[in-house]
Amino acid sequence: CKVYEDVADLPTLRYDFVVVGGGTAGNVVANRLTENPNVSVLVLEAGPSNEGVLDSEVPFFMANLLTANAYNWNYTTTPQSGLNGRTIGYGSAHILGGGSAHSKYPVRTHITDGMVYSRGAQDDFDRYAALTGDEGWSWKQILPYFLKSEKWTPPEDQHDTQGQFDPSVHGRDGPISVSLTGFPWSELEGRVIQTTKELPDDFPFNLDMNSGQPLGIVYMQSTIGGGERSTSATGYLAPKFIQRPNLHVLLHAQVSKLVNVTQHQGKPGFGGVQFRYGTSLFVAEASKEIILSAGSIGTPQILLNSGVGDHTALEALGLPTVLDLPSVGQNASDHGFVGADWAVNSNQTIESITQNTTRFDQAFEQWNTSRTGPFVDALGTHIAWLRLAADSPAFETHADPSPGPGAPTSSKYPGGITGGVGHFVGFALAMVSPVSRGSVTLSSSDPFATPLIDPGLLADDFDMIALTEGVALIQKFLTAAAWNGYMARRRMSPRGAQHGVVDPDLTSRVLRPIVPGAHTQAATYAVAERGADLVKKRWTL
Ligand SMILES: Cc1cc2nc3c(=O)[nH]c(=O)nc-3n(C[C@H](O)[C@H](O)[C@H](O)COP(=O)(O)OP(=O)(O)OC[C@H]3O[C@@H](n4cnc5c(N)ncnc54)[C@H](O)[C@@H]3O)c2cc1C
Numbered sequence: 442c443k444v445y446e447d448v449a450d451l452p453t454l455r456y457d458f459v460v461v462g463g464g465t466a467g468n469v470v471a472n473r474l475t476e477n478p479n480v481s482v483l484v485l486e487a488g489p490s491n492e493g494v495l496d497s498e499v500p501f502f503m504a505n506l507l508t509a510n511a512y513n514w515n516y517t518t519t520p521q522s523g524l525n526g527r528t529i530g531y532g533s534a535h536i537l538g539g540g541s542a543h544s545k546y547p548v549r550t551h552i553t554d555g556m557v558y559s560r561g562a563q564d565d566f567d568r569y570a571a572l573t574g575d576e577g578w579s580w581k582q583i584l585p586y587f588l589k590s591e592k593w594t595p596p597e598d599q600h601d602t603q604g605q606f607d608p609s610v611h612g613r614d615g616p617i618s619v620s621l622t623g624f625p626w627s628e629l630e631g632r633v634i635q636t637t638k639e640l641p642d643d644f645p646f647n648l649d650m651n652s653g654q655p656l657g658i659v660y661m662q663s664t665i666g667g668g669e670r671s672t673s674a675t676g677y678l679a680p681k682f683i684q685r686p687n688l689h690v691l692l693h694a695q696v697s698k699l700v701n702v703t704q705h706q707g708k709p710g711f712g713g714v715q716f717r718y719g720t721s722l723f724v725a726e727a728s729k730e731i732i733l734s735a736g737s738i739g740t741p742q743i744l745l746n747s748g749v750g751d752h753t754a755l756e757a758l759g760l761p762t763v764l765d766l767p768s769v770g771q772n773a774s775d776h777g778f779v780g781a782d783w784a785v786n787s788n789q790t791i792e793s794i795t796q797n798t799t800r801f802d803q804a805f806e807q808w809n810t811s812r813t814g815p816f817v818d819a820l821g822t823h824i825a826w827l828r829l830a831a832d833s834p835a836f837e838t839h840a841d842p843s844p845g846p847g848a849p850t851s852s853k854y855p856g857g858i859t860g861g862v863g864h865f866v867g868f869a870l871a872m873v874s875p876v877s878r879g880s881v882t883l884s885s886s887d888p889f890a891t892p893l894i895d896p897g898l899l900a901d902d903f904d905m906i907a908l909t910e911g912v913a914l915i916q917k918f919l920t921a922a923a924w925n926g927y928m929a930r931r932r933m934s935p936r937g938a939q940h941g942v943v944d945p946d947l948t949s950r951v952l953r954p955i956v957p958g959a960h961t962q963a964a965t966y967a968v969a970e971r972g973a974d975l976v977k978k979r980w981t982l
Pocket residue numbers: 461462463464465466467485486487488532533534535536537538539540541543544545546554555556557558559694695696697734735736737738739740743949950951959960961962963965
């Protein structure tokens with residue numbers, strides 16, 4: 442096995458490529474580059490192995506990863522102006538596989554969701570192509586990379602999936618398994634589908650969210666296969682890949698900065714990566730390139746530590762500037778997220794398992810012995826990809842941030858959930874086209890100090906109005922007769938209330954100038970696949 446737990450076992454510290462961060466993207470690039478046996482790659486991952494981590498393997502257990510633990514960087518944001526100055530816990534994966542092996546939402550939201558496989562809209566990628574002037578990012582040209590990373594997989598309950606997805610838009614041979622839910626929550630599913638028939642103007646049924654046209658209510662697709670979470674570690678570092686002699690992964694290696702500054706045609710570059718293992722510092726050398734894939738916090742932090750960033754800010758910390766690039770760590774954006782639960786007159790709910798030790802033990806036994814049963818899902822049955830109404834007051838504060846009419850402004854999930862005693866159905870609402878922007882900056886000249894993380898959650902009025910209207914949309918969804926006799930009472934408390942279970946609360950990740958209007962792992966896989974191809978082309982590998 443080439444996943445090293447101890448730096449002393451690593452055969453060398455000289456490679457063609459060093460990949461910083463063995464997360465969703467990093468493992469893709471490491472895999473693709475080492476297809477060529479003449480190319481050596483080292484992946485440096487700060488976190489521990491994903492092997493045997495039940496909370497990562499069992500889809501149902503994903504919420505357990507959200508509390509402070511060794512698999513989480515356990516960050517806290519700076520005081521958020523959009524949250525009345527509150528700071529909030531900010532989950533970020535610290536495990537081989539990164540976010541793909543982790544889960545996304547802070548536990549206070551009580552949302553058992555994650556592993557969502559959503560690519561985004563054609564409009565998203567066509568906008569990237571227009572902004573960059575590179576047609577390679579257009580939907581048409583990025584689609585083959587989505588297909589390359591994906592392995593469409595039958596659901597664990599082997600139910601008839603006709604009419605629940607479009608086979609023509611899915612990949613068959615990639616490393617990442619994607620499937621429909623594998624355990625029936627028939628009562629809830631029936632009501633959701635019935636609602637699309639009763640209120641088709643607001644909530645039309647859409648066969649597949651991954652066709653480039655995601656709008657509407659779709660069946661959930663998740664990165665799950667064989668009843669287990671499928672991750673960049675289980676997929677791109679599967680045994681047949683990790684046994685390549687030219688691919689090495691070192692765990693527990695926290696990168697501090699890039700070193701060995703070079704100059705090429707007047708441009709600075711780096712030939713080495715400094716990292717801490719235990720209490721000692723080491724340098725891994727890269728003769729060709731260093732791939733920075735340390736996620737939305739780690740990547741800007743490492744760049745700033747290396748002297749790539751705003752000269753004035755670096756100077757104030759006493760750090761030398763290698764390249765004055767003020768945009769590093771700026772323009773952070775994130776998906777604001779709110780959860781709302783309704784008590785229901787039904788016992789076909791998650792609480793019937795989580796609040797009953799006997800049923801819980803039975804479900805776990807079933808998963809252990811056959812990888813079937815309720816634990817094979819992260820428990821969202823459907824997703825709605827929705828747009829704000831054209832006359833929304835949000836548009837009086839800001840132009841439409843979404844890339845076009847075919848892209849959503851928000852997503853919501855009927856399904857799963859909650860906390861508290863009783864039976865509930867939860868609806869989570871995510872702002873997938875946020876206007877608010879924040880930053881990641883250094884707190885000190887110590888490269889291992891936690892950076893200042895300001896995701897700017899709800900900082901812009903647009904996002905606050907859009908989120909509020911999104912909650913109103915959930916209420917509208919529930920006006921369909923399909924829900925008569927099922928919904929008992931609402932559990933969401935007013936913002937800032939001293940009572941109640943759920944308060945508007947936010948989460949997530951992603952620090953790109955513009956995020957795709959989707960949950961972002963699918964796009965990360967596709968971007969990393971294309972990124973690997975671009976590197977190969979550069980070095981004619
Ligand atoms: C917890 C979580 C759950 C998510 N759930 C979903 C979902 O359900 N559906 C969806 O579509 N998207 C989801 N996302 C988003 C998706 O996972 C991300 O888009 C994706 O993980 C981003 O990949 P990445 O490679 O950029 O970063 P990551 O996957 O976060 O990988 C970064 C890696 O770098 C490592 N690292 C960081 N700093 C250093 C350092 N200094 N030295 C060494 N290693 C370092 C980290 O430990 C981590 O393993 C989730 C995101 C998070 C954070």
